[in-house]
Amino acid sequence: xxxxxxxxxxxxxxxxxxxxxxxxxxxxxxxxxxxxxxxxxxxxxxxxxxxxxxxxxxxxxxxxxxxxxxxxxxxxxxxxxxxxxxxxxxxxxxxxxxxxx
Amino acid sequence: xxxxxxxxxxxxxxxxxxxxxxxxxxxxxxxxxxxxxxxxxxxxxxxxxxxxxxxxxxxxxxxxxxxxxxxxxxxxxxxxxxxxxxxxxxxxxxxxxxxxxxxxxxxxxxxxxxxxxxxxxxxxxxxxxxxxxxxxxxxxxxxxxxxxxxxxxxxxxxxxxxxxxxxxxxxxxxxxxxxxxxxxxxxxxxxxxxxxxxxxxxxxxxxxxxxxxxxxxxxxxxxxxxxxxxxxxxxxxxxxxxxxxxxxxxxxxxxxxxxxxxxxxxxxxxxxxxxxxxxxxxxxxxxxxxxxxxxxxxxxxxxxxxxxxxxxxxxxxxxxxxxxxxxxxxxxxxxxxxxxxxxxxxxxxxxxxxxxxxxxxxxxxxxxxxxxxxxxxxxxxxxxxxxxxxxxxxxxxxxxxxxxxxxxxxxxxxxxxxxxxxxxxxxxxxxxxxxxxxxxxxxxxxxxxxxxxxxxxxxxxxxxxxxxxxxxxxxxxxxxxxxxxxxxxxxxxxxxxxxxxxxxxxxxxxxxxxxxxxxxxxxxxxxxxxxxxxxxxxxxxxxxxxxxxxxxxxxxxxxxxxxxxxxxxxxxxxxxxxxxxx
Numbered sequence: 001x002x003x004x005x006x007x008x009x010x011x012x013x014x015x016x017x018x019x020x021x022x023x024x025x026x027x028x029x030x031x032x033x034x035x036x037x038x039x040x041x042x043x044x045x046x047x048x049x050x051x052x053x054x055x056x057x058x059x060x061x062x063x064x065x066x067x068x069x070x071x072x073x074x075x076x077x078x079x080x081x082x083x084x085x086x087x088x089x090x091x092x093x094x095x096x097x098x099x100x101x
Numbered sequence: 102x103x104x105x106x107x108x109x110x111x112x113x114x115x116x117x118x119x120x121x122x123x124x125x126x127x128x129x130x131x132x133x134x135x136x137x138x139x140x141x142x143x144x145x146x147x148x149x150x151x152x153x154x155x156x157x158x159x160x161x162x163x164x165x166x167x168x169x170x171x172x173x174x175x176x177x178x179x180x181x182x183x184x185x186x187x188x189x190x191x192x193x194x195x196x197x198x199x200x201x202x203x204x205x206x207x208x209x210x211x212x213x214x215x216x217x218x219x220x221x222x223x224x225x226x227x228x229x230x231x232x233x234x235x236x237x238x239x240x241x242x243x244x245x246x247x248x249x250x251x252x253x254x255x256x257x258x259x260x261x262x263x264x265x266x267x268x269x270x271x272x273x274x275x276x277x278x279x280x281x282x283x284x285x286x287x288x289x290x291x292x293x294x295x296x297x298x299x300x301x302x303x304x305x306x307x308x309x310x311x312x313x314x315x316x317x318x319x320x321x322x323x324x325x326x327x328x329x330x331x332x333x334x335x336x337x338x339x340x341x342x343x344x345x346x347x348x349x350x351x352x353x354x355x356x357x358x359x360x361x362x363x364x365x366x367x368x369x370x371x372x373x374x375x376x377x378x379x380x381x382x383x384x385x386x387x388x389x390x391x392x393x394x395x396x397x398x399x400x401x402x403x404x405x406x407x408x409x410x411x412x413x414x415x416x417x418x419x420x421x422x423x424x425x426x427x428x429x430x431x432x433x434x435x436x437x438x439x440x441x442x443x444x445x446x447x448x449x450x451x452x453x454x455x456x457x458x459x460x461x462x463x464x465x466x467x468x469x470x471x472x473x474x475x476x477x478x479x480x481x482x483x484x485x486x487x488x489x490x491x492x493x494x495x496x497x498x499x500x501x502x503x504x505x506x507x508x509x510x511x512x513x514x515x516x517x518x519x520x521x522x523x524x525x526x527x528x529x530x531x532x533x534x535x536x537x538x539x540x541x542x543x544x545x546x547x548x549x550x551x552x553x554x555x556x557x558x559x560x561x562x563x564x565x566x567x568x569x570x571x572x573x574x575x576x577x578x579x580x581x582x583x584x585x586x587x588x589x590x591x592x593x594x595x596x597x598x599x600x601x602x603x604x605x606x607x608x609x610x611x612x613x614x615x616x617x618x619x620x621x622x623x624x625x626x627x628x629x630x631x632x633x634x635x636x637x638x639x640x641x642x643x644x645x646x647x648x649x650x651x652x653x654x655x656x657x658x659x660x661x662x663x664x665x666x667x668x669x670x671x672x673x674x675x676x677x678x679x680x681x682x683x
Contacts, residue, residue, distance in 0.1 A: 022665040031661055093661050 007048040014041030028084060028091045032077040039070045103153040104160040106146055107173050107226055110183055113143040114190070114219035118212040126208050133198045136211040140191035143218060147180070147187040154180045156571040158228060169289040172228040177567030178423060182225040182355060185430045186348045190218040192546040193343040196438050199540030200339055200445055210250060214343065217243035221348045225355060230279035231289045233356075237275060237320070240349045241268040247344065248336040260332035263639075267329040271319025271353070274312040281309055291359065295574040298363035310364035313356060314373060321353025321407045323381040328632065328639050330404055334396040334450075338441025341396060346403050346433040351426050354410040358419045362574040365417065375415030375499060379506045382408030386513040387629040390520065394450045395440050398521050402476065403433055405514065409491050412507060418494030420565055420579050425487035427564065431557050432475035432484050435550035439469040442539040442547065443525060452524040454534065459526035461536040464544055466526045468551040473522045475554045477515040478602050483558040486589055493594040508601050515605030523609070561585050 001009075018038025025031055043063055050059020085091055117139025124131050153159075153175060160173040175183075194214060201210060220239035227233050242265070249261030282294050285301050298306060317323070322330035333345050344350070357374060364370050385404035392398045406429045413422035442465045443458060444450050459466035475484035488511065495504045539547075565579030579585065589595055608615060628634075658664075 019665060019669055023662055023669070026662070096659075 004048065004052055007044065011041050011045040011048065014038075014044065017041075026092050026094055028081040028093055029078070031093060032074060032081065035077070036070070036074055039066065039073075043067070043070075103150070103155070103175055104173075106150045106153065107160045107175060109146040110143055110150060110187060111219045111223045111226070113139055113146060114187070114215040114222070117143070118215035118219070121211040121215065122208050124208065126206055129207050132207045132211055133201075136194050136215065137191070137198065139215060140187070140194040140218065143222075144184075144187040144191040147184045147222065150175055150180045151184060151567075154567055154571050156573050168231055169229060169283070171232050172290060173223075173226045174228040174292070175226060176571040177564070177569075178355070178359065178572060179226040181423070181427060181564060181567070182351070183222045185351075185427060186218055186221040186225070189347040189430055189434045189550075190214070190221075190343055192434065192549060193339040193347075193438070195542050196342070196441070196546040197337075197339045199542040200441055201337065202540070210247070210337070213243045213246045213250075214340065217247070217344060217349070221352070224352055228291050229289045230275070230282060230291055230294070233291070234272065234275050234279055237352065238269065238272050240344075240352065241265055241272060241320075244268070244333070244344050244349055247340040248333045250337055250340070251335070254335065257335035260329075260335040263332045264329040267326050268320050271316035271326070274316040274319075275356075278309050278312045278316070281305060292574075294360070295362050298366075303367075306364070307367045307370070310360075310367040310370045311373070313360055313364070314370070314377070317353030317357045317411075318377055319353070320356070321350050321411065322404050323353065323377050323407060323411055324384060325635055325638075327381060327385065327404050328635050331397050331400045331632075334394070334400050338396070338437060338444060341400075342434045342437035342441065345400065346437050347430040350403060350407060351410075351430065354407060354414065354422060354426055357411065357414045358422055361414060361417075361419055362576070371415050371417065372500075373415075375412055375503050378408045378410070378412030378415055379503050379510075380408070381405065382412060382510045383506055383513070384629070384633055386510050386517060387625065388632065389517040390513060391626045391630045393452050395444065395452050395455075395521070395525060396437075396450050398452070398517065399433070399436055399440060402436075402514070402517065403429075405510065406433065406476070409488065409507065409510070412499075412503065413491040413494055416495050416499035416503075418491065418498065419575055420568055420577055421487065421490035421494045423568065424561060424564060425484075425491055427560070428475070428483035428487040428554075428557060431550060431553045432472045432482070435468060435472040435547060435554055436476065438543070438550065439465050439472065439547050440525075442543045443469075445543075446536050446539065447534040449534070452521065454532040455525045455530075456528045456532075457526070457530040458534075458536065462526075462539060465539050465547065468547045469526065470522060471551045471554050473518045477518040477605070478511055478598065480599070481555070483554055483556075486558040486561060486586065489589045489592070489595045489598060490585075492598050493589065493592045496592075496594045508598060511598050512601040512605035512608075515602040516608050519606060519609040558586075 015038055018034050018036075018041055021034025021037060022031060025034060043066055046063050046066065047059055050056050050062075053059075081091060084096065088095060117135060120135050120139065121132050124135060126132070154177055156174065156176050158172045159175050162171040164171055194211070197210070197214070201207060204210070217240055220236045220243065224233060224236035224240065227236065245261045245265035247261075248264055249258045251257045279289060283289055285305065286293050286297055301309070319326040330345060330350065334341060336345070382405045385401045385408060389398045389401035389405060392401055406425070410422045410425050410429070413419075413425065443455070443462065446462065446465075447455065447458070449455070471482065475482035478485050478488045492504070492507060492511070495507055562585060565577075565585060568575070569577045569579045612619070631637075
C-alpha cells in the first residue's frame with residue numbers, strides 16, 4: 001500500500017466515525033465532538049490532496065483557514081451547549097424544538 | 102466621444118437617482134428640480150448618440166475572463182430605443198412635478214424612476230447577454246418598487262409582487278440562455294451568438310430560441326403571462342406611462358428583434374412568435390372593450406399593441422415591429438399621461454362615473470383625442486403608418502389566417518378606443534365630479550407628446566436607414582423615407598385595414614341599432630371581463646406552490662440526526678452514480 005492509499009483509508013475511517021457519531025448521538029456535546037472528528041478527517045484529506053497534486057503551499061494555507069474556522073465552530077458550539085443546559089436543563093438536541101415555527 | 106455619450110446616458114439618470122435620494126424628503130422642491138434636470142440631460146445625451154450610431158463596439162469594460170467583456174454597441178436599434186426611454190422618461194418626470202406634488206417620499210419615487218431609465222438604456226445598448234440580464238432584472242426590480250409605491254395599499258403591493266414574479270420568471274430563461282451561449286461559444290457577446298448560431302446543435306438552439314420567447318412574452322405581457330400588466334396599474338400614472346407603456350414592456354419585443362437572425366431558422370419558432378402576437382393582440386383588444394377602469398383599458402390596449410409588434414417579428418418584418426414600437430411608445434405615453442391628468446383631476450379611474458369631461462378639460466381632451474386617433478390607426482398620425490407597415494408585412498410574408506386575425510384586431514382597436522374617448526370626454530356627465538384643470542407641467546409634457554404623435558412617422562426613413570446600416574446580421578431591406586410612405590399608401594393592405602377601422606368606428610356610432618348583435622356576443626364579453634380564465638389559472642398556480650411548500654416543510658425538522666442521514670444518503674447516491682459512470 002502506498003502512503004496515499006493509507007491516507008485515503010484513514011480519511012474514510014475518520015470521516016465515517018464522525019458521521020456515525022452525528023447520526024446516533026442526541027447529546028449536544030457529543031454532536032460537537034463528532035463534528036470535530038469529521039472535520040479533522042477532511043483536513044487530512046485536504047493536506048493529502050495537496051501533497052499528491054504538488055500544491056503543498058495552497059493546501060497548507062487552506063488547512064490553516066479551516067482550522068481557524070473549525071476552532072470557532074467548536075467554541076461557539078460548546079458555548080451554546082452550556083447555555084442550553086442552563087436554560088433548558090437538558091443537552092438533548094430533540095428537546096430544542098422551541099424554534100419550530 | 103461615443104463611449105462618453107453612452108456613459109452619460111446610463112450614468113446621468115443613476116447619478117440623478119443618488120442626488121435625489123441624498124437631498125432628503127424634507128426638500129421636495131429641490132427633489133423635483135434635480136429629477137427634471139438629470140432626466141432632461143440624459144435625454145439630450147441619448148439624442149446626441151443617434152448621429153454617432155455604428156455597428157462596432159464603442160465602449161468596452163474589461164472585467165476579467167469569467168464574465169467576458171462588458172461591451173456596448175450603439176447600433177440603430179439601441180440608440181433609438183435609448184432615445185425613447187430617456188426622452189419619454191424625462192417627459193414622465195416633468196409630468197410628475199405636477200402629478201406627485203404634495204406626495205410624501207418623493208426621494209423613493211424619483212430615485213427608482215431614474216434608476217429605471219438608466220437600466221433601460223443599458224439594456225438596449227449592451228452587447229453582452231450577461232449585462233443584458235443584469236439590466237433586465239434592474240428594470241423588473243424598479244418596476245416592482247414603483248408599482249408598490251403606495252405600499253400601504255394591499256392591491257398595489259400584490260400588483261408589484263405579481264409583476265416581479267412573472268417578469269423574473271422570464272429573466273431565468275434569459276440567464277439560462279446566456280449560460281448556454283457561453284458553454285457552447287465561450288463568449289457572452291450577442292454578436293458572437295448572431296454570427297455563429299449555426300455552430301450550436303439544433304436542439305440546443307431550439308431550446309434557446311423558445312427560452313428567449315418565454316422571457317420576451319413574460320416581459321412584454323404577452324399571453325399567457327399578460328396578467329401582471331393590468332395589476333401593475335396600481336402604480337402612479339407617470340410610472341404606468343413610462344414603464345408599462347413606453348419602455349420596459351418593450352424589452353421583450355426588443356429581445357425578439359435583436360436575436361431574430363439567430364433563431365429564424367429554428368423550426369416552428371417564427372410560427373410560435375406569430376401565434377403569441379396574434380392571440381395577445383386579439384384577446385387583449387376584447388378585454389379592453391369590456392373594461393371599465395380607464396387605466397386598465399390602456400393596459401389591455403398596450404398588451405394588444407405589443408401583440409402587433411410580436412406578430413411583426415414573427416413574420417420577419419423587424420423594421421415594422423421596431424417602428425411601431427417607437428410610435429406606440431410616443432402615443433401610448435401620451436394617452437397614459439393625459440389619462441393621468443384626468444384621474445388626478447377627478448379622483449376616480451372608473452369610466453362609468455366620468456362623461457362630459459371634455460368641456461371642463463379642453464386641453465387634455467384635445468391631446469387625448471390625438472393619441473386615441475393614433476391608437477385607432479387613422480391616417481397621418483404615427484400609429485397609422487407603423488400599423489399599416491405591420492399589416493402589409495403580414496400580408497406579404499405571414500400566413501393569411503394570422504393576417505385576417507390582425508385585421509379584425511385593428512377594427513376592435515378602433516371600437517374600444519372610441520368607446521373610451523366617448524365615455525370619458527363626451528356625452529352627459531354621469532356623476533358629480535369635482536374637476537380642476539391640469540397643471541402647467543402636465544400640459545407641457547402631454548403637449549410635447551401630442552406633437553410627437555403627429556410627427557414621429559417622419560423619422561421612418563432615418564430610422565430605416567440606421568437599422569439597415571448598423572445591423573449587420575438582420576438583412577433588412579428598407580426603402581428610403583418617401584418611397585416607404587408611398588408604399589404604405591399604395592398597398593392594398595392599407596385600404597383593407599382602413600375599411601376595418603371604419604367598420605369599428607361605425608359599430609360604435611350605431612351601437613344602439615346593433616343591440617341584437619351585442620346581446621348575442623355577450624358570452625364573449627363576459628369571458629373577456631373574466632380575463633379568459635388566465636387569472637384563475639394564475640391563482641391556482643400560486644395556491645399549488647404554497648401548498649407544496651407547506652408540505653415540503655415537514656422534511657425540514659432541524660434534527661441533526663436526520664440531516665446527517667440525508668447528507669450520507671446523498672453522498673452514497675453520488676458515489677454510486679460515479680461508480681456506475683466509471
